[in-house]
Amino acid sequence: MKQAFSIIVAAGVALLAALSLGCALAQADPLPSWTDGTAKAAIVDFVARATTPGSADHVAPAERVAVFDNDGTLWAEKPVYFQFMFAIDRVRALAAQNPEWKVKQPFKAAIEGDVDTLAASGEKGLVELIMATHTGVTTEAFGETVADWIAAARHPRFERPYTELAYRPMLELLALLRANGFKTYIVSGGGIEFMRVWTDRVYGVPPEQVIGSSIVTRFDVENGKPVLVREDKIDFVDDKAGKPVGIHKFIGRRPIFAFGNSDGDLQMLQWTAAGDGPRFMGLVHHTDAEREWAYDRDSAVGRLDKALDEARAKGWTVIDMKRDWKRVFAFEPQ
Amino acid sequence: MKQAFSIIVAAGVALLAALSLGCALAQADPLPSWTDGTAKAAIVDFVARATTPGSADHVAPAERVAVFDNDGTLWAEKPVYFQFMFAIDRVRALAAQNPEWKVKQPFKAAIEGDVDTLAASGEKGLVELIMATHTGVTTEAFGETVADWIAAARHPRFERPYTELAYRPMLELLALLRANGFKTYIVSGGGIEFMRVWTDRVYGVPPEQVIGSSIVTRFDVENGKPVLVREDKIDFVDDKAGKPVGIHKFIGRRPIFAFGNSDGDLQMLQWTAAGDGPRFMGLVHHTDAEREWAYDRDSAVGRLDKALDEARAKGWTVIDMKRDWKRVFAFEPQ
Numbered sequence: 282m283k284q285a286f287s288i289i290v291a292a293g294v295a296l297l298a299a300l301s302l303g304c305a306l307a308q309a310d311p312l313p314s315w316t317d318g319t320a321k322a323a324i325v326d327f328v329a330r331a332t333t334p335g336s337a338d339h340v341a342p343a344e345r346v347a348v349f350d351n352d353g354t355l356w357a358e359k360p361v362y363f364q365f366m367f368a369i370d371r372v373r374a375l376a377a378q379n380p381e382w383k384v385k386q387p388f389k390a391a392i393e394g395d396v397d398t399l400a401a402s403g404e405k406g407l408v409e410l411i412m413a414t415h416t417g418v419t420t421e422a423f424g425e426t427v428a429d430w431i432a433a434a435r436h437p438r439f440e441r442p443y444t445e446l447a448y449r450p451m452l453e454l455l456a457l458l459r460a461n462g463f464k465t466y467i468v469s470g471g472g473i474e475f476m477r478v479w480t481d482r483v484y485g486v487p488p489e490q491v492i493g494s495s496i497v498t499r500f501d502v503e504n505g506k507p508v509l510v511r512e513d514k515i516d517f518v519d520d521k522a523g524k525p526v527g528i529h530k531f532i533g534r535r536p537i538f539a540f541g542n543s544d545g546d547l548q549m550l551q552w553t554a555a556g557d558g559p560r561f562m563g564l565v566h567h568t569d570a571e572r573e574w575a576y577d578r579d580s581a582v583g584r585l586d587k588a589l590d591e592a593r594a595k596g597w598t599v600i601d602m603k604r605d606w607k608r609v610f611a612f613e614p615q
Numbered sequence: 616m617k618q619a620f621s622i623i624v625a626a627g628v629a630l631l632a633a634l635s636l637g638c639a640l641a642q643a644d645p646l647p648s649w650t651d652g653t654a655k656a657a658i659v660d661f662v663a664r665a666t667t668p669g670s671a672d673h674v675a676p677a678e679r680v681a682v683f684d685n686d687g688t689l690w691a692e693k694p695v696y697f698q699f700m701f702a703i704d705r706v707r708a709l710a711a712q713n714p715e716w717k718v719k720q721p722f723k724a725a726i727e728g729d730v731d732t733l734a735a736s737g738e739k740g741l742v743e744l745i746m747a748t749h750t751g752v753t754t755e756a757f758g759e760t761v762a763d764w765i766a767a768a769r770h771p772r773f774e775r776p777y778t779e780l781a782y783r784p785m786l787e788l789l790a791l792l793r794a795n796g797f798k799t800y801i802v803s804g805g806g807i808e809f810m811r812v813w814t815d816r817v818y819g820v821p822p823e824q825v826i827g828s829s830i831v832t833r834f835d836v837e838n839g840k841p842v843l844v845r846e847d848k849i850d851f852v853d854d855k856a857g858k859p860v861g862i863h864k865f866i867g868r869r870p871i872f873a874f875g876n877s878d879g880d881l882q883m884l885q886w887t888a889a890g891d892g893p894r895f896m897g898l899v900h901h902t903d904a905e906r907e908w909a910y911d912r913d914s915a916v917g918r919l920d921k922a923l924d925e926a927r928a929k930g931w932t933v934i935d936m937k938r939d940w941k942r943v944f945a946f947e948p949q
Binding site: 487488489495498509516523530532551555 | 677754798807808811821822823825829832833834836840841843850856857859860863864865866867868882885886889
């Protein structure tokens with residue numbers, strides 16, 4: 282019986298170890314890059330209420346849908362949207378084949394790296410650059426071009442890959458939600474095929490949970506091989522009032538958790554807020570010029586004006602980046 | 616020590632019970648409604664190859680994407696697509712408010728239950744009925760109308776709810792794939808908002824895994840409440856060459872497993888077949904007039920002609936309903 286006794290003791294020790302590990306995990310801070318303020322408390326409280334069986338605010342796992350804007354919410358968006366930087370680099374790479382671009386705006390500005398003129402060309406300029414550089418190729422070839430660029434390109438201020446400009450506190454938040462049975466989606470005005478190449482690796486968000494703006498694709502058979510060709514035509518603009526439309530089209534459920542950072546996210550937040558049961562609406566307010574950038578009502582990129590007023594009026598959670606985030610990027614010294 | 620010994624014995628018994636239950640589960644036929652023929656063997660073999668670690672054909676779980684057409688593949692589609700029956704019932708329900716319909720085709724035929732004239736009006740007639748009866752309401756109100764209809768309506772031949780005309784062998788196949796880490800999607804020419812109301816309950820396919828044809832929706836605020844309004848405009852036709860486009864748009868991954876039943880599924884099957892690694896392409900061939908229907912090359916609804924030739928030429932799996940399915944519907948006597 283000595284052996285049996287040893288087995289029981291060993292089992293007991295293992296059980297105690299498992300229990301204490303469980304407690305350690307339960308007690309570990311899931312949001313270490315967030316300061317202990319009201320924003321963090323609101324998130325932790327919401328997740329607890331939505332996931333505690335028997336709670337009046339309990340939400341069935343299938344309905345735990347969380348949506349996040351991308352530019353300015355999950356990664357930075359200055360000096361301009363990173364997809365704009367990609368388009369500029371594509372213009373340069375294709376300039377030799379398109380000599381007319383040297384004297385034609387906004388292509389001229391792109392070739393010369395004149396970001397101010399480009400920014401002034403606004404959404405119209407961006408669309409022109411994207412149409413000229415993102416179309417006429419197969420979806421496969423386009424994906425490869427994005428993958429090459431995202432691996433090689435460097436952000437002008439931080440001189441690091443753009444993907445390192447993902448916000449560490451938001452990566453923690455995504456992980457916390459997923460660990461609690463939430464399905465995390467990106468709902469961005471950016472191009473769906475630009476994002477899907479790298480969102481799984483960077484955010485843990487797989488392609489089928491990325492919603493974005495798109496251009497029309499056409500099924501074709503080239504040399505006996507079926508392909509999808511990207512046409513010179515906009516399919517869907519997933520911004521502003523387009524965001525609830527995109528959510529309904531792709532997910533078919535109303536989110537219970539939504540995070541944005543600009544007026545482009547207002548309707549997504551309103552749509553989320555209007556559902557029954559517990560809701561969380563959050564905004565990232567860029568208040569930290571030293572570690573990141575400070576901007577809101579007067580910014581051409583990521584303008585936050587009406588949504589900020591509505592968030593304050595309705596008690597949505599507004600993250601003050603400077604106050605609420607201990608670290609912004611993973612590469613910052615601790 | 617007697618107590619300790621008892622605990623060990625009890626643990627041993629529990630372990631043996633768990634192991635034998637495991638074996639019983641492993642040995643149970645996951646496809647009991649399928650006869651033991653080449654079709655069933657091809658499915659079981661494919662699933663084993665794709666999921667066996669170390670197999671040359673092993674596929675990572677995230678890439679185990681399986682797509683299914685709906686009408687004629689997962690449920691019946693005769694005498695006409697069931698959504699057509701829904702549209703007819705909606706025309707009747709709304710006829711009093713639209714007196715002009717009494718003398719205007721295809722509405723007149725719908726009101727009079729003249730299915731032949733309706734079938735002859737083809738896709739154009741269907742679109743007209745759908746536009747007149749599926750739009751101008753909020754997505755929420757439309758979903759409720761579908762839910763009410765699907766609960767109350769009865770199929771003219773079988774006098775049962777339409778959802779009972781789901782094919783039992785295909786329900787088993789969906790369950791087998793999901794048990795093996797596949798994500799099962801519907802990719803249908805039918806309306807996405809018509810299907811999403813009931814696919815989770817009937818097929819175990821949640822709304823976010825349903826891809827279908829859609830009409831444009833518009834975000835609006837009515838009496839302070841955000842709503843999505845269904846507009847009188849087609850957004851996307853998820854049929855024929857539209858199916859690979861829809862798959863790429865919604866999933867962003869190429870399926871490794873695809874099942875259809877008509878020429879409308881040909882491009883989806885070609886797109887699936889053209890990927891690297893193990894592939895499964897299947898067609899349901901309706902050969903059983905007694906238990907269901909028999910039709911292929913000459914049918915207006917669910918025509919199977921070119922896809923049948925291509926399946927035979929390329930060795931895709933063609934299900935002969937009469938031969939390969941022991942039971943078609945769950946309500947059949949065993």
